């Protein structure tokens with residue numbers, strides 16, 4: 001059993017229009033997802049822009065209001081609880097944002113940025129604070145002289161590492177990482193991912209790793225949820241998703257990973273065209289008449305796919 005359960009989570013944003021600014025419709029940003037989070041595991045949340053990934057992360061941590069559904073942390077209902085700065089939940093679930101330029105206050109020094117979440121929970125003397133922040137900087141491979149610099153004095157990759165150090169400062173059980181490396185170039189991406197992996201090995205933290213790219217998360221994730229229009233189209237472990245994808249949308253995301261092998265490039269292109277053809281031809285197999293994703297059905301103990309009920313029954 002995991003330490004966190006997310007049950008039938010929905011986040012609907014009202015759309016207002018007209019002279020009276022009445023609510024005329026809703027954006028179903030998240031529309032009924034379930035997730036169980038176990039200790040020390042990494043969960044990938046992957047889908048195209050606008051599929052609702054960030055909304056999932058923000059609503060779990062309390063930055064976005066949950067319309068319906070429940071979030072449990074160690075058996076306690078934490079759904080829409082006004083998050084007290086000093087509550088255990090707040091300490092144990094942290095978030096890293098995609099855009100560290102706007103999420104880290106540029107007018108604050110590194111020591112203040114990293115120690116801020118610590119200050120809410122521990123009474124450290126100034127010396128202890130410096131020691132602790134230095135340890136954290138070391139964990140993410142930053143030099144000690146970073147301590148008194150300002151966030152804007154660093155490169156994107158360095159800022160992202162400061163964000164990681166800040167998130168691990170309180171020794172949380174879950175870190176929600178929203179596209180933590182998307183803004184970085186490939187070599188720096190690998191560095192930051194390696195630090196995140198090492199931190200996981202040392203502290204047994206779990207990650208909810210949000211990305212639009214199945215290529216980036218491949219080496220990070222134990223389990224993956226593929227998201228489309230606020231729903232999961234497929235859920236499974238790494239093998240299920242990469243070696244045995246069942247939903248056409250998952251296949252599409254996989255075929256979008258660029259092939260680096262020049263020999264296979266032509267075959268890759270063929271495969272990609274084939275997936276695109278199936279995607280346009282067989283819509284009704286994967287989406288109901290309103291274009292909504294079907295409910296997930298189990299294929300195996302670990303693997304779930306959202307297929308049309310009659311297709312799901314007959315196996316694949």
Ligand SMILES: Nc1ncnc2c1ncn2[C@@H]1O[C@H](COP(=O)(O)OP(=O)(O)OP(=O)(O)O)[C@@H](O)[C@H]1O
Nearest residue numbers: 013027029047048049050051052053054055056212
């Ligand atoms: N505050 C808001 N008010 C109204 N609609 C919103 C709000 N925030 C997000 N949305 C809408 O909800 C949907 C999901 O947005 P979300 O940011 O979760 O997507 P995402 O998967 O994180 O996309 P991206 O990959 O571009 O970051 C989108 O259609 C978006 O326009």
Ligand SMILES: [Mg+2]
Nearest residue numbers: 053054055178
């Ligand atoms: Mg997002």
